Amino acid sequence: MKAxxxxxxxxxxxxxxxxxGASGSGKSTLLRTIAGLEHPSAGTIRIGGRVANEDPPRRxxxxxxxxxxxxxxxxxxxxxxxxxLEAIRLPAAEIREKVEWAAQLFGIDxxxxxxxxxxxxxxxxxxxxxxxxxxxxxxxxxxxxLSNLDAKLRHAARREFKRLHEQTGITTLYVTHDxxxxxxxxQRIAVMNDGRLQQIGxxxxxxxxxxxxxxxxxxxxxPMNLIPDGGWLTGFHPEDVFxxxxxxxxxxxxxxxxxQQVEALGADALIYGTLDAGGAELIFKQPARTSGxxxxxxxxxxxxxxxxxxxxxxxxGLSAGKG
Amino acid sequence: MAAAxxxxxxxxxxxxxxxxxxxxxxxxxxxxxxxIVLAVVYSLNDVTTGSPAxxxxxxxxxxxxxxxxxxxxxxxxxxxxxxxxxxxxLILGTIQAELLMRPVRGKWLIRFLILLPWTAPASxxxxxxxxxxxxxxxxxxxxxxxxxxxxxxxxxxxxxxNAFWLGRSGLALFSIILVNVWRLLPLGTVIIxxxxxxxxxxxxxxxxxxxxxxFRRLFHIxxxxxxxxxxxxxxxxxxxxxxxxxxxxxxxxxxPANATQVLPTLAFFTGVQGGSLGRGAATALFLLPxxxxxxxxxxxxIRRREI
Numbered sequence: 001m002k003a004x005x006x007x008x009x010x011x012x013x014x015x016x017x018x019x020x021g022a023s024g025s026g027k028s029t030l031l032r033t034i035a036g037l038e039h040p041s042a043g044t045i046r047i048g049g050r051v052a053n054e055d056p057p058r059r060x061x062x063x064x065x066x067x068x069x070x071x072x073x074x075x076x077x078x079x080x081x082x083x084x085l086e087a088i089r090l091p092a093a094e095i096r097e098k099v100e101w102a103a104q105l106f107g108i109d110x111x112x113x114x115x116x117x118x119x120x121x122x123x124x125x126x127x128x129x130x131x132x133x134x135x136x137x138x139x140x141x142x143x144x145x146l147s148n149l150d151a152k153l154r155h156a157a158r159r160e161f162k163r164l165h166e167q168t169g170i171t172t173l174y175v176t177h178d179x180x181x182x183x184x185x186x187q188r189i190a191v192m193n194d195g196r197l198q199q200i201g202x203x204x205x206x207x208x209x210x211x212x213x214x215x216x217x218x219x220x221x222x223p224m225n226l227i228p229d230g231g232w233l234t235g236f237h238p239e240d241v242f243x244x245x246x247x248x249x250x251x252x253x254x255x256x257x258x259x260q261q262v263e264a265l266g267a268d269a270l271i272y273g274t275l276d277a278g279g280a281e282l283i284f285k286q287p288a289r290t291s292g293x294x295x296x297x298x299x300x301x302x303x304x305x306x307x308x309x310x311x312x313x314x315x316x317g318l319s320a321g322k323g
Numbered sequence: 324m325a326a327a328x329x330x331x332x333x334x335x336x337x338x339x340x341x342x343x344x345x346x347x348x349x350x351x352x353x354x355x356x357x358x359i360v361l362a363v364v365y366s367l368n369d370v371t372t373g374s375p376a377x378x379x380x381x382x383x384x385x386x387x388x389x390x391x392x393x394x395x396x397x398x399x400x401x402x403x404x405x406x407x408x409x410x411x412x413l414i415l416g417t418i419q420a421e422l423l424m425r426p427v428r429g430k431w432l433i434r435f436l437i438l439l440p441w442t443a444p445a446s447x448x449x450x451x452x453x454x455x456x457x458x459x460x461x462x463x464x465x466x467x468x469x470x471x472x473x474x475x476x477x478x479x480x481x482x483x484x485n486a487f488w489l490g491r492s493g494l495a496l497f498s499i500i501l502v503n504v505w506r507l508l509p510l511g512t513v514i515i516x517x518x519x520x521x522x523x524x525x526x527x528x529x530x531x532x533x534x535x536x537x538f539r540r541l542f543h544i545x546x547x548x549x550x551x552x553x554x555x556x557x558x559x560x561x562x563x564x565x566x567x568x569x570x571x572x573x574x575x576x577x578x579p580a581n582a583t584q585v586l587p588t589l590a591f592f593t594g595v596q597g598g599s600l601g602r603g604a605a606t607a608l609f610l611l612p613x614x615x616x617x618x619x620x621x622x623x624x625i626r627r628r629e630i
Contacts, residue, residue, distance in 0.1 A: 037528050058534040070529035074547045083543070087534035131533070 003029040004040075005195040011173065016165050018186030019175045022218075026195035027175045031141050034173065035064050048138050058087070063132035064141040067148060069124045071116040077103070077127050078112040084135040102130040122153045133168065140172040146181060158184050179219055183207065191215050210235075210310065213317040222283045226312070227275060232320065233312040238270070238285040240308040243300065252303040257282060259298045264288055273300075359611075365604035372598040384605035393581050394606065397589040404500055404571075404585060405564045411504040412560050413553065416511035421541070423512070424519050441509035449573035452502050456488035456574065463488065489575050492582030499583055502570050507563060511556045518552030519545065554625040561617050566610055586610055 004026040011017050019027040032038045034045060036057035045052045052060050063084070072080050081102055085095045103109040106126040116124060125145060132140065145161075146154045162185060165172055176182055182189050183203045190200040191214075198218075199211035210216035216224040216235050226233045234253075241255060248254040257273035269291040271284040276299070284302060294300065311320040330338070366384050368377040388394045423434060440448060455463055464485050467473035473480040480486050488498045522545055530544045568587035571577060577584035577592065584592075586609060594603015 035528075035532055037531070057528075057532045058536065060532075062532060064529065064532045066525045066529060068523070068525045070523070070525040072526060072530075072544060072548075074550070083530070083535070084533040086543075087536075087539060135534070 003195050004033065007192075007195075007197045009190060009197065009200070011171055014169045014171055016172045016174065016185060016187045018182040018189045019173060019192060020177070020179060020182040020186075020189050020218075021192035022177055025192040027177075027192045028143055029195075030192070031064075031143055031173060031175050034139075035062055035141050036060055060139070061135075061137055062139040062141055063135060063137035064143065065125075065128045065132050065145045067144040069116075069128040069145075069148070071124055071127055071131075073116050075115070076112065077108065077114055077116070077119070080116070080127055081112075081131045081134050084131060088135070098134050102134040105133070106130045121149050122157070125149065125157060129164070133164075133170075136168075137170065140170050142172065142174045144176055145174075146176070146178070154181075161185055179221070183219075191218060193218075207237075209319070211319050213312050216310065216312065216319075222270065222285065224310075225280075225282045225284075227280045227282070228278065228314065231314050233314050235310045235312060236304045236308050238283045239268075241284045241302040241304045242286070243290065244303050248301065248303045251306050253306055253309060255282070255302040255304060257300060257302065259294055259296055259300060261296055262291065262294050269294075362604040362608055365600050366608050368601050370600040370604075372595070372600055380601070384601045387602065388605055388609075393584060393589065396581060397584045397586050397606075398609070400496065400583060401565060401585040403496065404503065405561055407500045408503040408507060408564045409557060409560050411500065412507050412511040413556060415504065415508055416515050416556065417546075419508070419512045420515040420519050423516055437512060438509045440505055441507075445506065445569040446573060448506065449502065449570055452498075452505075453574060456498050458485055458487050458490055461485065461488060490579055492579060495575050495579065495583045499570055499574055502574065503564055503567070506570070507560050511560060514556045514559070515549065515552055518549045521552075522548055551625045554621045558618060558621045561621075562614055565614060565617075 007026075007030060009017075009030075019030060021027040029038060033040050034047075036052070036055060040053070047060055047062070072083065075083065078099055081099045082095050085098060090098075099112070100109065103112055106129055108123060108126050108130060111119060111123060111127070116127070119127065125148075128145070146157050149157060158181060161174075174185060183206075186203055188200060189203055189206045191198040191206060193214050199206060199215045201209070201211075206215060207219050210219060210224070213226065213233065213235075216226070220237055222238050224235045224237055226235045236253075244252070256276045258276060259271060259273045261272040263270040263272070265288070267288060268285050269288045271286060271291060271294060273282055273284070274280065275282055307322065310322060312318065313320055364377075367379060367381060369380045369384075370377050419437065423430065423437070427433065455461060464473060467480055467486065468484070473484070473486060476482045486494065489495045526544065526548075527540060530540045535543065566587055568585075568591060571583055571585050571588050572591070575583045577588045586606060590603045590606035592603075593606055594600050597603070
């Protein structure tokens with residue numbers, strides 16, 4: 001059983017790369033292998049151009065933030081942040097200075113005397129980041145660092161990660177299963193499935209030019225619609241459709257559907273329907289105010305600009321470019 | 324039925340709860356409460372096994388004890404044996420547990436063998452140890468003689484053919500501590516092993532990435548995180564050894580010449596064999612405040628360090 005198979009990935013200096021995949025896709029294993037916590041059965045790991053396969057984790061000068069934050073429960077915040085510096089035997093005065101600097105950077109200087117159990121989830125995360133950053137690593141590894149936070153904090157933390165990366169310019173590998181996080185944070189995204197790399201590219205490329213059906217269906221919420229069309233699958237994102245005022249304009253693909261269900265989500269509404277020709281199940285996403293009149297059982301024609309449509313080979317699942 | 328119907332649900336719950344708790348209360352009162360009260364009563368009276376008559380003499384039993392050199396010696400021995408056993412169990416237990424954490428083939432067999440001394444009845448194992456420490460046929464002596472450490476002039480363990488493990492006061496104390504460590508090491512190891520297993524893998528990996536080598540991880544992360552576990556080990560070992568009578572009773576019966584007398588054996592010899600129940604009860608009661616104090620102290624420590 002291989003958790004990660006034949007993955008080749010190059011991260012340029014200073015990049016923020018997101019590894020995106022469902023649980024069990026091998027993204028965490030890949031990260032742990034880079035950290036040196038797992039040993040690859042084949043292949044090379046280079047960090048800063050140097051082969052690091054035989055280096056134990058502590059020689060790789062990397063920092064990692066675990067999902068659980070893995071703070072040392074018996075140490076104060078100050079001692080937690082100081083730990084990586086103590087390990088490289090920095091003089092005490094220098095350690096104190098750096099700890100204060102890192103604490104200030106994350107606004108946790110008033111928490112330095114506390115122990116982890118006295119901190120909130122957001123504070124713990126900041127401590128973990130401060131500890132990771134204090135040694136100025138060459139590579140930052142983050143394993144789902146936001147999944148223990150509630151939705152509101154997560155939003156703030158995303159902005160903070162971005163700011164942090166812009167300030168420090170440290171190469172960052174960030175693992176997540178959350179595509180919104182991936183789109184928002186990554187300069188590039190590597191989508192993984194079944195231990196294999198599916199596609200690597202900018203968020204825009206991943207979203208608009210998915211390399212295969214897996215990526216197409218993984219990105220976006222709800223996922224891309226796929227309509228079988230002979231040996232091909234035609235795909236388009238749920239939000240790219242609209243209801244034409246009159247007849248379907250030129251260069252647009254008509255989508256006559258029977259509405260099954262309408263779900264109002266506040267700003268948007270999801271329209272579930274079946275295509276009249278062929279009966280494919282489709283999901284459309286429309287601004288709530290334009291879909292107010294729709295109800296289940298209604299027949300209605302939507303259309304999608306042909307420039308927004310993508311074609312996939314139904315047999316191989318690979319993208320064949322624009323529809 | 325009529326009576327049952329007039330009871331509210333809450334009253335019925337209370338009645339059921341009482342019924343459930345009653346056996347435990349009875350058990351504690353009969354087997355622990357009454358003997359302790361009885362011991363207190365005896366200790367304040369002049370009682371002998373010979374007659375049921377009791378004569379109240381206040382604290383004279385305790386005053387008498389404090390004046391006896393044997394009593395002072397027993398207290399000293401009790402603390403010495405307990406402390407040395409504790410230190411031995413903690414150090415060896417940590418080493419053993421740490422070794423048992425590693426992936427080794429046949430780990431279950433090693434764990435089983437390590438647990439064995441604990442499952443053996445105390446009297447049985449003490450008798451085996453009696454042979455090990457036998458004044459003439461001790462296998463330990465064979466080994467020492469074979470190594471040239473015993474039985475010739477200038478040898479480390481003396482120029483006699485035998486070491487007389489239980490016959491010389493210092494060696495006898497050492498032997499008792501050795502047997503106690505042997506008996507309690509399995510329990511200590513298992514408790515510490517459980518603690519080691521409870522250290523989250525994330526934290527160890529984080530420490531590894533943070534640049535900590537093996538010893539830094541051990542002394543700065545693992546051992547400090549195990550302090551509550553050590554507290555439990557100390558508590559168990561202390562209470563067990565402090566109030567244990569079997570090792571000393573079977574190995575030396577307090578000898579030679581009271582050199583290994585501990586509080587439980589002294590209480591037994593004075594109270595039951597010597598017949599002065601009052602004096603014996605006073606001796607035994609001396610264990611109580613010490614055990615209580617140690618328990619409270621350690622439990623408080625564990626609670627403070629709880630994570």
